[in-house]
């Protein structure tokens with residue numbers, strides 16, 4: 001376990017602070033990339049870890065630069081460091097082969113001017129399963145660009161994942177976007193990652209029933225998938241392994257023979273083909289400019305829900321292996337979390353080495369607490385409530401992000417370490433204990449305003465020194481259960497980080513310190529040192 005001494009922490013903080021707050025001049029060189037060393041996945045920007053304190057714009061906001069103009073300052077006031085904005089195929093390629101990059105160039109330029117980074121969403125063939133963002137010349141040619149059919153012969157507004165022409169057209173447009181992005185941002189790295197399509201899948205049935213799909217369904221399961229399943233049988237996500245077990249793990253055969261003629265078997269079939277499609281779109285884009293790319297999921301809404309009631313074939317956690325086998329150019333899959341059970345969903349999406357990134361989440365008062373948890377507990381790449389442009393500049397999220405912005409240089413230094421812990425109160429949960437090296441943190445949730453949840457994160461910067469933040473909980477430190485002795489506060493400073501340097505404020509003692517430190521309802525940062533002493 002590593003505890004950087006204070007000096008190295010300060011130097012590191014200065015470097016990271018400049019990078020993460022966007023003040024550092026972008027340096028020519030490596031594009032943003034994912035680094036998988038040291039037990040965590042980091043988004044590396046200008047060679048430094050970047051933690052996305054984000055927000056996703058509403059769907060239509062980024063279709064007008066004038067509409068966006070007054071929004072950028074508000075996003076800055078909310079202490080975002082990254083904005084998630086969409087690019088639509090219909091506005092990028094209004095006529096086949098004629099590309100219009102006015103919006104792309106304008107969004108990148110405006111973000112840069114406001115010292116904000118971007119994640120861009122490619123609204124192409126799929127947007128919440130539908131094809132509404134395809135250009136008119138694609139929408140109106142059902143022969144060349146065939147539709148998904150829920151019943152044989154009955155067209156829908158969803159495109160079929162089995163249509164090579166649709167894949168080729170989508171991939172060509174996305175490649176043109178990535179080529180433009182390399183031209184305008186390849187040295188300045190305003191854009192950090194790309195989301196390829198949006199909440200892909202088939203609804204309200206479990207698979208496409210068009211003739212193209214039926215033809216594919218009659219074919220043998222591709223060797224690539226079978227080889228992946230055989231090679232990873234022991235580590236497959238349990239739900240997927242159970243579907244394969246239905247045929248007693250057949251290692252060849254048609255989709256029905258290997259996975260069964262069931263909604264679950266249909267979902268595997270659909271997932272392979274949608275992931276294959278999106279993976280090839282991503283490959284075409286990466287060939288031009290290899291930014292990290294991911295796919296986002298409309299989640300299973302309740303345990304046991306059948307595929308089709310949620311988008312079948314989309315990147316839900318249980319088909320993570322299928323997506324990994326089908327789409328190697330997709331670096332990870334990401335949950336859009338609007339459900340109550342935030343912690344379990346985060347756990348589902350960190351299985352099998354998938355890094356956690358939450359591109360969409362509810363933008364209510366819990367958002368800031370969820371950011372502490374995603375970053376502190378799962379060392380997430382980042383967090384972004386949806387519809388961020390609906391929030392006023394004074395929203396409490398801005399205070400939570402303000403604290404996280406200050407801490408970002410230190411957080412980045414502890415990713416993948418047990419010295420960084422996060423927590424989030426769930427329903428009537430009252431207390432928890434966290435081991436932090438030589439000590440045990442005892443946390444009790446307490447809110448002056450009943451119904452307000454608690455949450456926060458702790459960073460052990462030395463064996464006896466802790467940065468503490470969050471709201472609506474009290475904390476004290478004790479000896480690990482297996483050791484005897486007492487622990488008490490040595491010093492507790494309230495303070496802020498300015499340009500990566502700690503600037504202490506009040507020294508808390510007496511009523512403001514006490515046996516248990518009360519974090520209260522407003523986010524702040526405390527730097528506390530403790531000491532142990534023998535009971536006898």
Ligand code: DGJ
Nearest residue numbers: 059128198199336360386
């Ligand atoms: C999830 C989608 O991914 C977003 O684009 C948006 O439609 C939200 N749902 C609306 O809640």
